[in-house]
Amino acid sequence: MSVVMDIWRLTRRADRRVAVVVGVSDVLLSLLLFLKAIGMPPFSEAMTREEETADWHFAVPVFGCWLLGGLLLFAVLAMPRTLLTHLAAMLLPPIALMTPLLLAAL
Numbered sequence: 001m002s003v004v005m006d007i008w009r010l011t012r013r014a015d016r017r018v019a020v021v022v023g024v025s026d027v028l029l030s031l032l033l034f035l036k037a038i039g040m041p042p043f044s045e046a047m048t049r050e051e052e053t054a055d056w057h058f059a060v061p062v063f064g065c066w067l068l069g070g071l072l073l074f075a076v077l078a079m080p081r082t083l084l085t086h087l088a089a090m091l092l093p094p095i096a097l098m099t100p101l102l103l104a105a106l
Helices: 002-013 015-038 049-076 080-105
Strands: none
Touching: 002 015, 015 049, 015 080, 049 080
16 A cells, blocks of 8 residues: 555656646647648648548547546546646647637638
């Protein structure tokens, strides 16, 4: 039981440092996957509708699995700062990029 409690304390102490690393990596990953999903040229040179669809079918499941996997992992490890950082870092960048695109379409 002592080993489990030691690991528990270690993860609780590392929560703040891990949250920073997770936040930076999640922002980069979510931006890359969003740009891949919409077919931006540096990440995907989709010339046909089939290539655009393939990019979308690649990016969306990876994004969803990464989001849900991170939420599950940080909830099990009882790392609340990291959990909230992961959630915000995965959802806010795509929303921030979609807002101007949606407003421009109006």
